[in-house]
Amino acid sequence: MNDAVRHAHVTGWGRYAPAQVLTNADLERMVDTSDEWIRSRTGIRERRVAAAHETTASMAAVAGLRAIRTAGIEPEDIDLILLGTLTPDYWMPSTAALVKEAIGNTKAAAFDVMAACSGFVYGFATAQAYIQAGLAKHVLVIGAELLTRFLDYTDRSTCILFGDGAGAVVLSASDEPGGALGVELTTEPRGAYMIWLPAGGSKSPPSPETIARGEHYVRMEGKETYRFATKTLASTALESIRRSGLQPEDIDLFIPHQANIRIIEAVAKGLDLPMEKMFVNLDKYGNTSAASVPIALAEAVNEGHVKVGDNVVIVAFGAGFTSGAVTINWTADPARGIAGDAAVRPEDVSVRLPVDWDSVDPIPDALAELMARPGGVEVPDDVVPGEPERAHSEVHA
Numbered sequence: 001m002n003d004a005v006r007h008a009h010v011t012g013w014g015r016y017a018p019a020q021v022l023t024n025a026d027l028e029r030m031v032d033t034s035d036e037w038i039r040s041r042t043g044i045r046e047r048r049v050a051a052a053h054e055t056t057a058s059m060a061a062v063a064g065l066r067a068i069r070t071a072g073i074e075p076e077d078i079d080l081i082l083l084g085t086l087t088p089d090y091w092m093p094s095t096a097a098l099v100k101e102a103i104g105n106t107k108a109a110a111f112d113v114m115a116a117c118s119g120f121v122y123g124f125a126t127a128q129a130y131i132q133a134g135l136a137k138h139v140l141v142i143g144a145e146l147l148t149r150f151l152d153y154t155d156r157s158t159c160i161l162f163g164d165g166a167g168a169v170v171l172s173a174s175d176e177p178g179g180a181l182g183v184e185l186t187t188e189p190r191g192a193y194m195i196w197l198p199a200g201g202s203k204s205p206p207s208p209e210t211i212a213r214g215e216h217y218v219r220m221e222g223k224e225t226y227r228f229a230t231k232t233l234a235s236t237a238l239e240s241i242r243r244s245g246l247q248p249e250d251i252d253l254f255i256p257h258q259a260n261i262r263i264i265e266a267v268a269k270g271l272d273l274p275m276e277k278m279f280v281n282l283d284k285y286g287n288t289s290a291a292s293v294p295i296a297l298a299e300a301v302n303e304g305h306v307k308v309g310d311n312v313v314i315v316a317f318g319a320g321f322t323s324g325a326v327t328i329n330w331t332a333d334p335a336r337g338i339a340g341d342a343a344v345r346p347e348d349v350s351v352r353l354p355v356d357w358d359s360v361d362p363i364p365d366a367l368a369e370l371m372a373r374p375g376g377v378e379v380p381d382d383v384v385p386g387e388p389e390r391a392h393s394e395v396h397a
């Protein structure tokens, strides 16, 4: 390889969605809300809920292995693993370290990236920099979240928004032009307490008092976050496009963070682009934070929305406030993704547990009660647990 010019190409992609579906109708039975309110204010119809045996690491490992299979390489070929998450399995070790072992890799450096919903894009940009600097050949970048264990199911303003899942890409070094182009990352600490989780850190270690006050749950100022998101998603995407030497009209598809359909519509309007250029799947998954962009990217490619030569922008915003965008000139054969997904069954992937230690039941009580009720949370008949579900168009047919 020419040492002077290294390009970072997306060679693999994969996703994993837990099988259990939590619909708006289910939420109507938990909090004072309605399917109509949730759909009209957010665009969300349903979201996925991880089963008790699943963790952020287990979901990440399945999505990561699928991306590795799509790339046609072996787990041992990966020399760096970056995992964006705000819901790690433990405070330490990193979830990336658990994933490294679960996928059967012995040589990679592995660490978590904490930039909330922008975590995957921050990880992607970091991977790109490692590759361009000649420090890595194949990097596995994952976004994985298990948010349903950090939600207050009495707070209708947050519990309706979020869901669980994981997505991943492999970025590989090449001297062929194309691949990841211009990057823009921003951090705006004025928004530090607009989306946050108050207790459990060193400022407020967990205690009976913090738990009684519900400080171990996600809190959010929705309106302020909405304002930030609409403005910043557009400006961050534009800067990434500009740094790539392109114009917005040169972009074939945007993969925006899937938080709210109204935010995505506002971004399309701000960029003067039709909604057909915005990939949307939040109706099926809700906001999966750092997992949202890689799940959407893998789904967009597997459903035929991306072809070789297309310019694709991944763009996210999140707590911090953070935002990030990367413009990608797509070079991989889109057909590879479906085979990559099929090659990895979730039941074949396991994360090693600690010796002599059991977690308490991890599912929040309100959710556990709902899931136990007849007619509650569903596992669709035609979905093997953990398999990527029906194609987008079939879901709401």
Ligand code: ACO
Binding pocket: 032, 033, 034, 037, 038, 041, 042, 116, 117, 118, 156, 157, 160, 195, 220, 221, 222, 223, 225, 226, 229, 259, 260, 287, 289, 317, 318, 319
């Ligand atoms: N069902 C019914 N009514 C509701 C619900 C609900 N689930 N939630 C709020 N309401 C009520 C409110 O109480 C309020 O009632 P009031 O007028 O009587 O006071 C009314 O609906 C309007 O509430 P708003 O908060 O003004 O509703 P808004 O249109 O702003 O929508 C929403 C709220 C969906 C949260 C929106 O602000 C939003 O999407 N914000 C961005 C959130 C986001 O993207 N977060 C992810 C950040 S990424 C990360 O890092 C985790």
